[in-house]
Amino acid sequence: MKDLNAMAQAFKALSHPNRLQMYLELLELREKIVASGKCEQNECCFGLSEFMHKLNIGAPTVSHHIKELVNAKLIWIERHGKFMTCHLNEEMRVQLEQFFGAK
Incomplete structure (x- = not known):
């Protein structure tokens, strides 16, 4: 069974329009x-x-x-001096995909 607390934390993070848009941008980039x-x-x-x-x-x-998305384990960051790069957490992406694909 999936970790329901982790899923709930992900949903909470994605409930803000800006965070949802940021996550969707990363998903769209991944698909391309x-x-x-x-x-x-x-x-x-x-x-x-x-x-x-x-x-x-x-x-x-x-x-x-970004901090909220990281705390929800939706993304991870990589720092390059004062610059930061955001990456999808593939494990959580798969969990979300499985959750929404479940019947």
């Missing part, structure tokens, strides 16, 4: 890369500035939302 036939885990990522631009929100707000 998979469709191209050359998906490397490190390619399925977005930077802080890309989220700021797409959502038209400031860095502190994006950072807060």
Whole structure:
């Protein structure tokens, strides 16, 4: 059985429109890369500035939302000095896919 607490935490994180949009952007990027036939885990990522631009929100707000997505284990981050790259957590993505695909 899936960890219901982890799933509930993921749903809670995704209940905010900006966090949901950020997660959907990462999913869309992943789908494009998979469709191209050359998906490397490190390619399925977005930077802080890309989220700021797409959502038209400031860095502190994006950072807060990223922290919530990380805490919910929906994404993981990689730091490069002052820059941050966000990656999908494939394990949680699969759990969500299985949850919504369950009959």
